[in-house]
Amino acid sequence: MGLTILDPTAERDVAPERPLAPRGEPKAIALVDIRKPRGDVFLDELERLLRERGHEVLREAKPTFTKPAPQDLRRDIAQRCDAVIEALAD
Amino acid sequence: MPELLALVKHDCPVCDQVLPSFDAAGVRVLSQSSAQDTEAQAARLGLGTVPELDVDLELSARLDPDAVPTLVLLDGSDERGRVEGLDRQGMLELAAQAGVELDLDGLPAIRPGCASLTRDPEVAARLAARRARDEGRIRSRELRIGELEDTFEALHERGLTDGLPVVPPTPERVVAMLEHTSRDPQDVVGVVPPYGGEATVEKVAVNAVMAGCAGPELPVVLAAVEAVCDETFAMHGLLATTHPAGPVIVVSGFDGFNTGVNVLGQGDRASMTAGRALQLVVRNVGGGRPGVEDRAAHGQPGKLGLCFGERLDETAPWPGLAQDRGVPEGEPGVTVVALEAPRVIVDQLAREPEGLCASLAMALENVATPRLRLAFDALLLVGPEHGRIFKEAGWTRAQVQQRLHELTHAPAGSIVRGAGGSPEGIEAQWVTDPSQPVAKFAAPDRILLAYAGGDAGLFSMVFGGWAAGEIGSAPVTRSIAPWV
Numbered sequence: 214m215g216l217t218i219l220d221p222t223a224e225r226d227v228a229p230e231r232p233l234a235p236r237g238e239p240k241a242i243a244l245v246d247i248r249k250p251r252g253d254v255f256l257d258e259l260e261r262l263l264r265e266r267g268h269e270v271l272r273e274a275k276p277t278f279t280k281p282a283p284q285d286l287r288r289d290i291a292q293r294c295d296a297v298i299e300a301l302a303d
Numbered sequence: 304m305p306e307l308l309a310l311v312k313h314d315c316p317v318c319d320q321v322l323p324s325f326d327a328a329g330v331r332v333l334s335q336s337s338a339q340d341t342e343a344q345a346a347r348l349g350l351g352t353v354p355e356l357d358v359d360l361e362l363s364a365r366l367d368p369d370a371v372p373t374l375v376l377l378d379g380s381d382e383r384g385r386v387e388g389l390d391r392q393g394m395l396e397l398a399a400q401a402g403v404e405l406d407l408d409g410l411p412a413i414r415p416g417c418a419s420l421t422r423d424p425e426v427a428a429r430l431a432a433r434r435a436r437d438e439g440r441i442r443s444r445e446l447r448i449g450e451l452e453d454t455f456e457a458l459h460e461r462g463l464t465d466g467l468p469v470v471p472p473t474p475e476r477v478v479a480m481l482e483h484t485s486r487d488p489q490d491v492v493g494v495v496p497p498y499g500g501e502a503t504v505e506k507v508a509v510n511a512v513m514a515g516c517a518g519p520e521l522p523v524v525l526a527a528v529e530a531v532c533d534e535t536f537a538m539h540g541l542l543a544t545t546h547p548a549g550p551v552i553v554v555s556g557f558d559g560f561n562t563g564v565n566v567l568g569q570g571d572r573a574s575m576t577a578g579r580a581l582q583l584v585v586r587n588v589g590g591g592r593p594g595v596e597d598r599a600a601h602g603q604p605g606k607l608g609l610c611f612g613e614r615l616d617e618t619a620p621w622p623g624l625a626q627d628r629g630v631p632e633g634e635p636g637v638t639v640v641a642l643e644a645p646r647v648i649v650d651q652l653a654r655e656p657e658g659l660c661a662s663l664a665m666a667l668e669n670v671a672t673p674r675l676r677l678a679f680d681a682l683l684l685v686g687p688e689h690g691r692i693f694k695e696a697g698w699t700r701a702q703v704q705q706r707l708h709e710l711t712h713a714p715a716g717s718i719v720r721g722a723g724g725s726p727e728g729i730e731a732q733w734v735t736d737p738s739q740p741v742a743k744f745a746a747p748d749r750i751l752l753a754y755a756g757g758d759a760g761l762f763s764m765v766f767g768g769w770a771a772g773e774i775g776s777a778p779v780t781r782s783i784a785p786w787v
Contacts, residue, residue, distance in 0.1 A: 215450045219443035219472050221463055221509045221587040223500025279540035279775040 239268065239295035245282070246274040246300060256300050305378040307401035308333065310363060310371050311354060313340035315417035317389050318372045319348060320410055325374075326350040328398070328405050333357040335371065335420040363421045364430045370416035376400055388416035425475075432474035440488045441477060441505055458513075463587055465579065465607055469513035480508040483521040484786055492525055493532025495589035496539035497596050502528050502588045507580070510587055514580035514608070519559050520573045523610070523637060524580040525786035527552045530639040530779040531581065537776040541641045541769060542591040545598050548769035548776075549606035550585070551642040551682070552578055553613060553753055555623030557635035557783055560612030564757035567611055567645060567684075567764065578608030581639075603644040611684075614755040618687055620694035624753045627700060628780040635783040640682055640751060641776035642766040650689070651761040656696045659689060660703065663763060664710035667750065668743055670767035674718050674728035676741050680749040680768035680778075683707070686756040689763045700752050708747035712740035745772060 242263055244256045260270045271294055275282045290297050309325050311318035313336035322344075325332050332354040334341040345353040357363050366375060368387050374394050375385040383400065386393040391407045398405040420426055435441045448457045448471070455468045463469070470476065481488050481504070488505040495502050504525065511524050531538045531550050541548060554560050554577075561571035569575065585591050593602070613623050621627065625636025650662035663683060671679045685693070693703055716737025720728040729741070744750055749771065756762070769776050 215452075216448040216454055216471060217445050217473065218448060218458075219441065219474055219477050219505075219509045220446050221443075221472060221506065221513060221583065223495070223498070223502075223506065223588045223590070224444055225498065225500060225590070277770075277774040279537050279544070279770045281539055 236295070241269040241271060241294045241296075243271045243273050243290045243294040243297040244300065245290070245297060246272070247278045248275055249278050252300050259298065259300070305376045305383050305401050306331065307398055307403050308362070308375050308377055310335065310357065310366065310368060310373040310375070310419070312336045312371050312417065312420055313344040315371055317414055317416045319344070320414070321372050321389055321394075321407070322348050322350060322354075324405055324407055324410070326352060328403050330374075330398070330403060330405075331355070333362055335360060335363055359433075360421060360426065360430060363419060364434070367421060368419045369422060371419050372416055373419070374398070389414040428475035428479060432478045435478045435481070435488075436474065440481070441474060442489065443477075443505060443509060445474070462592070463513070465582060465586065465593075467607070469583075470515050472509045472512040476512045477505070477508050480512050480516065480518055480521060481505065483518040484508075484525060486525070486786060492528045495528070495532055495585060496591065497542055498590035500588040500590055502532070502584055506588050507584055510583040511576070511580040514583050515572065515576040516580055517572055517576070520577040520580070522783050522786035523552070523554055523557055523560075523573075523577050523635075524584075526637045526781045526783045527577070527581045527610075527639055528584050529786075530637060530781045531585070533779045535777045536639060536641070536779045538585065538589070541776055542585060542589070542597050544769065545600045546643070546769050547599055547601050547603040547606075548641045548643045548767075549603070549609065550581060551605065551640050551766065552581060552610035553624050553638045553640065553682075554610060554783075555613045555625035555630070555636045555638065556615055556633075557612065557637075560610075562612040562614035562616075562755045566614070566755045566757070567609075574610045574612065575608070578605075578610030580608070581610070582606065582608045605642070605644050609642075611755060613753050614687065618690065618694070619754050620685070620690045620698070621700040621752065621754060624751060625780050625782075628778075630780060630782045636780055637783060638751075638778050638780040640680075640766075640778040641769040642682055643769070645684065645764040645766045648763045648765055649761070650763075653689075653692060653761075656693050656698045656703070656706070659692050660706045660710055663689075663765075664707050666765045667707060667711050668713065670743070670765070672727055673713065673743075674720075674725060676713075676718065676729065676743055677745045678770060678774075680744065680751065680771040682751040682753060682766040682768070684756070684764040684766070685752060685754050686760055686762045686764070687754075687758050688761045690754050701747070703752060704747035704750050707750050708742065708744055711743035711750075713743070715739045715741050751778060 246252045309332045334354040370387045373387045376383040391412050486504045490504045492502045560573045630636030648666040653659035670681045715734040718728045
């Protein structure tokens with residue numbers, strides 16, 4: 214007989230894994246500080262290394278580490294940068 | 304001409320009595336029993352025509368009789384009259400309307416019938432589930448657990464549990480669960496982080512079944528889901544954080560929850576399952592999986608689910624937490640708070656509020672670490688033997704909060720980075736006067752006070768919060784009344 218149960222999930226359609234579109238060497242790179250203590254120390258060092266390699270670096274920050282990045286910030290980064298590095302720290 | 308129909312079942316002596324008459328008069332008879340049982344009954348009674356089968360109890364479910372035999376007069380889909388059980392006069396009159404002459408001579412004038420198969424609890428549940436599906440009240444996808452699969456193992460393997468066995472959410476159980484709210488099952492309770500899954504009343508009920516809820520707790524779970532989906536609660540961050548906090552439900556003024564002995568412990572089904580149901584909603588509807596989206600370094604046992612009821616009887620020193628936070632007096636409420644595991648505060652000698660506050664304040668100073676200030680809130684669960692001290696002295700909740708806030712100040716010099724050898728603390732550049740008091744909590748009302756526990760024991764419990772207020776999670780209170 215088996216047993217019929219109801220799906221407890223939201224039954225979302227899971228997007229298939231998609232490979233990234235081919236892209237060239239990123240020029241502008243955003244470094245996002247999530248506002249954890251000492252995240253800036255790590256990002257300062259990253260910025261130095263990236264600049265040494267000739268990249269343009271934009272420093273961004275979330276208002277608080279406890280919440281997802283605001284929509285506006287995400288759009289801004291997407292428009293101005295070719296790549297983004299989000300740094301965790303503690 | 305309306306049609307005369309009879310519903311019977313094979314193991315009903317009253318059906319046995321009337322069937323030969325129905326058979327002789329050519330009445331169309333449908334049986335609720337299996338083909339085999341129906342044939343055996345026809346042979347036993349020497350019927351000329353074997354009754355038809357009421358396949359899937361379609362007609363029985365539609366007519367919904369209490370008893371069989373049921374004789375019913377149908378005009379298309381309209382019912383013109385019926386007789387349940389043996390009622391000789393009633394049956395003769397009904398048959399006459401259809402132009403059928405019944406011979407019921409020798410039968411008793413009145414004899415109650417047997418319960419319709421649709422009144423069998425298991426069958427009734429199956430039919431209710433089918434009806435709910437047909438009417439669109441339940442819409443969740445059906446999952447099949449194979450005959451050779453172990454149900455409990457299968458649910459684990461599908462990633463739907465919290466590591467403990469769950470009650471399989473059959474359509475029958477979910478439909479029975481939905482009886483405990485007046486809300487439409489398709490109402491959306493909230494959009495659950497981290498992946499924004501829509502928690503309908505139905506989905507919450509499915510997870511409440513899995514958690515082991517008996518049913519009456521459902522409105523509490525619904526109100527709690529609504530509360531954690533409020534943006535100020537920051538459920539996304541609370542789930543994803545490395546910190547051990549999880550959502551705790553404080554129930555204020557809703558019957559059926561233990562508020563006394565062992566209030567935070569095991570044994571009370573409502574408390575154990577309501578907290579668990581909320582966490583299963585976060586996992587299954589929100590998609591937050593431990594070790595994947597949930598990055599807690601340690602977590603804590605309360606993340607299985609932690610819910611408790613406040614003790615609001617005559618011993619209570621204050622009104623309930625939810626009522627203090629805006630739910631009208633006399634209306635039940637929940638408050639969800641992002642909290643780590645509780646620990647005990649022992650003070651067996653205090654007999655007056657001032658001394659008791661001093662003891663409680665010491666424990667509050669230790670939330671997270673005494674060196675971190677203003678970043679964490681706390682919930683203090685005051686036990687009855689401590690609560691009595693406040694009640695007898697007439698201290699209000701606000702007074703206790705105020706005094707605790709005053710007592711949780713530390714000299715800046717003692718909490719500066721490096722003091723006492725610990726590198727944690729406030730930066731030296733912010734300390735101009737080492738004797739200046741620095742508050743532990745951002746405001747008196749950031750020390751939430753609740754009251755519950757057993758009569759004996761001079762204890763209270765302190766729960767540390769997670770990143771607090773606007774930069775993190777703020778407690779959220781909701782009335783339960785809209786979910787009843």
